[in-house]
Structures are given as C-alpha cells and as structure tokens.
Amino acid sequence: MGDLGMGMDKVGMVMAMVVIVVAAMAIVGRCDPSESNRDMVRRAPWRIHTLFSVECQDYFDWQTVGLMHSFRKSGQPGPITRLLSCTDEEMKAYRGMDLAPTFRVPSMSRHPKTGD
Structure with missing residues (x-):
C-alpha cells in the first residue's frame, strides 16, 4: 500500500x-x-463586565432592547449593567427599569449649582 x-x-x-x-x-x-454555548460561557476562564450608559428617553430604551438581545445571543461571558442617568423628575415617570440590569447614576444634564 x-x-x-x-x-x-x-x-x-x-x-x-x-x-x-x-x-x-x-x-x-x-x-x-x-x-450548550451557555454552559461553556459559564465556565469561561475570563469574564468581562459590560457597561453601557443611557438616559431616561424612549430612544435609549429601544437601544437597550436591541443591545440586550445581541448580548444574550452572543454568549459573551460576564454580566451586563446599564448605567441609567435620570433627573428625579424623569425617574418618577420612567417605566423601563425592567429592560436590563440597571445601576442609577446622577444626571449630568443640569449643572448641580447653576441649573444650566
């Protein structure tokens, strides 16, 4: 042969x-x-904590929905957290807290001393 x-x-x-x-x-x-891919991700030797920042507006809610969908499909190891910047007035009317794991941060849309 x-x-x-x-x-x-x-x-x-x-x-x-x-x-x-x-x-x-x-x-x-x-x-x-x-x-499954999800099981492999859980065992990944490295993890990345993904952060993204948004404001209390409908536009950012749509961006959040799209990003969360992509994040879940990608199997990226590690958590994801949304940094939500809203004034107290905006927060009272905001209805999108369940769109993503969220951490509230101070709103910088108005200067704290001058109100500009």
Whole structure:
C-alpha cells in the first residue's frame, strides 16, 4: 500500500498535530457536542463586565432592547449593567427599569449649582 505521496514522517506529524488539537479542545470543554454555548460561557476562564450608559428617553430604551438581545445571543461571558442617568423628575415617570440590569447614576444634564 502506498503512502499517497506523503512520507511516513509527514503522516506522523499530521497525526500528532491532530491529537494535540483534539486534546486541547477537550481540555477547554469544546469537544462535547451536547454542551450548550451557555454552559461553556459559564465556565469561561475570563469574564468581562459590560457597561453601557443611557438616559431616561424612549430612544435609549429601544437601544437597550436591541443591545440586550445581541448580548444574550452572543454568549459573551460576564454580566451586563446599564448605567441609567435620570433627573428625579424623569425617574418618577420612567417605566423601563425592567429592560436590563440597571445601576442609577446622577444626571449630568443640569449643572448641580447653576441649573444650566
């Protein structure tokens, strides 16, 4: 039986590389086809906390909905937090608190001393 134009050393080298790649994939848990992407993300050796800032306006709510959808589909490891900047008056009427995990930050739309 011929060696199909490859020397035995080349075949051995290719096989060794395949074994190394498969072993590396097994170590990081990516060879199990039954494992979901979400499970792999939970075990990720690194995490990124994603932050994004918005104001109390309908436009930013639509942006939040789109971003949260993309974030969930991407499987990005780590949490996501929305930084919500609203005045006290705006906050009373705001209805979008359930759109994303949210941390309220002071509104900088008006100067605290001059009101500008």
